[in-house]
Structure formats: C-alpha cells, structure tokens
Amino acid sequence: MGLLVALDRPGGYEELVGKLCSRVDGFKLGLPLLMARGPGYAGLLRRRCRDALWVADLKLADIGYVMRLTAGLVAEHVDAVIAHGFVGVEGALGELKDYLDSLGKRLVVVASMSHPGAREAYDHALPRILETLERLRPWGVVAPATRPGVVGIVRRRLGPGVAIMSPGVGAQGAEPGSALCAGADYEIVGRAITGSGDPVEAAERIRREQEARLSNC
Ligand code: C5P
Numbered sequence: 001m002g003l004l005v006a007l008d009r010p011g012g013y014e015e016l017v018g019k020l021c022s023r024v025d026g027f028k029l030g031l032p033l034l035m036a037r038g039p040g041y042a043g044l045l046r047r048r049c050r051d052a053l054w055v056a057d058l059k060l061a062d063i064g065y066v067m068r069l070t071a072g073l074v075a076e077h078v079d080a081v082i083a084h085g086f087v088g089v090e091g092a093l094g095e096l097k098d099y100l101d102s103l104g105k106r107l108v109v110v111a112s113m114s115h116p117g118a119r120e121a122y123d124h125a126l127p128r129i130l131e132t133l134e135r136l137r138p139w140g141v142v143a144p145a146t147r148p149g150v151v152g153i154v155r156r157r158l159g160p161g162v163a164i165m166s167p168g169v170g171a172q173g174a175e176p177g178s179a180l181c182a183g184a185d186y187e188i189v190g191r192a193i194t195g196s197g198d199p200v201e202a203a204e205r206i207r208r209e210q211e212a213r214l215s216n217c
Helices: 013-020 031-037 040-046 064-077 089-103 126-136 150-160 177-184 199-214
Strands: 002-005 026-030 051-060 079-085 106-110 140-141 165-169 185-191
Touching: 002 013, 002 051, 002 165, 002 199, 013 040, 013 199, 026 031, 026 040, 026 106, 031 040, 031 051, 040 051, 040 064, 051 064, 064 079, 064 089, 079 089, 089 106, 106 126, 126 150, 150 165, 150 177, 165 177, 177 199, 185 199
Parallel strands: 002 026, 002 185, 026 051, 051 079, 079 106, 106 140, 140 165, 165 185
Antiparallel strands: none
16 A cells, blocks of 8 residues: 655755655655756655655656656656656656666556546556557556546556556545556645645645545556
8 A cells, every 4th residue: 555745846845745755655846846946855755755656747748868867867866767657668668767777767647647637548548558669668657547437457467577656646636546446556735735734644645645545446
C-alpha cells in the first residue's frame, strides 16, 4: 500500500516534507514547482527525506534527444522521471529509458491521465500504449485512480513486475484505496494533502482510508 504526495504549487516544502516523511512513501515533484525553484530544489527536499521515493513529474513528450537533455537536468536529485506514453519507443522512450538506465534511474510512463478529457484521446490510444509499455518494460506506469478499470487493464496486461502509480485521489474525486484495490501500488495525492489546513492529519486520514478500503477489496 503506497501513498505519494504531489508537490505542484510553487512554494517552499522543506517543512512539509520533513513532517510527512515518516507518514508517506514518497513525493512527486510537479513542473510548476521545478520550474519555479529549479531542479536543485529537488535535491534540497530530498535531503529532508532520503529514504522516500522521489519522482520528477516532467511529463516528457518529445524526441529522445530532448527528453534526455531535460531528464538529465533533474535526474541526479530523484529516483524516477515521468514521460508520456504516446510518443512511442523508437527515437523517444527507448532512448530515454536507456539513458535513465545508464544513470541508475527509473522511467515511469503515463498510460492514461486522471482528468475527464483523457477520454477524448488518451483512452482511445490505450491499446497502442499498452503495446508500447509491453515492449519498453518501464519500471513504473501512471494510470488514473479516477478510472480504476484502466488501472486493472494495465495490471493484467503488464503483470506484477511493474509499479503502478495512480493520481486522482481526493481533489479529482477518487476515493482513497480505490486504485490500490484495482491493482495500483501507489496512490498519488496532491491538493487533498498540500491544500489542507493540516496536511499531516490529511495524510494520516488518507492512509487509514486506504487501509480500510484495501481490507474490503
Ligand atoms: O492535486 P491532485 O491530487 O489532483 O494532483 C494530482 C497530481 O497527479 C498532479 O500532480 C497531476 O499532475 C498528476 N497527474 C494526474 N494525472 C496523470 C498523471 C499525473 O493528475 N495521469
């Protein structure tokens, strides 16, 4: 059972990371934060919570050369980097994966997104993206907690060896534990924790709700 906290809003998170460190499994750093504070800020935060999983959510979608350059700016400070799945393996995700492998870092690929508009194109492309994922075998896949059916499809297709992380719990409407029941390893929660008056209490409550839901899957 995993909980990752999405840190998106530009701001200072040193104190929050310290408080949440023993209560969550990791942190996902969004582009607004990384662009505002610079890639080195990821390293500064990481020093507050070294054993957590640190993921740079760059949502890369470019040719391999450019994705490598972009990922290379932050890779030393994180464990994993997120890229979009629709750009394909040849000349894109394959190159990025080889590059991250050479650094000892992990690639996480988006299979679909959590917002309603993902139904317009992303979900139609899912069969093709699953083929890409099967060939590429990334360490992790992002699949939406808001549509647990998609999480289940990814798990059944890719098997137990891939880490599935699911955003959409809380602010986007999915219940804590719903994606875990569908096969995800981690649920990603942003605003329901970071926008709460008491983020520590919010994270602890979400943990309890995950456990309760998981025991009744
Ligand atoms: O605040 P909230 O919990 O809705 O944040 C969800 C996080 O997950 C954001 O950082 C968003 O970028 C991310 N995300 C998503 N859907 C995806 C991939 C990432 O909502 N497919």
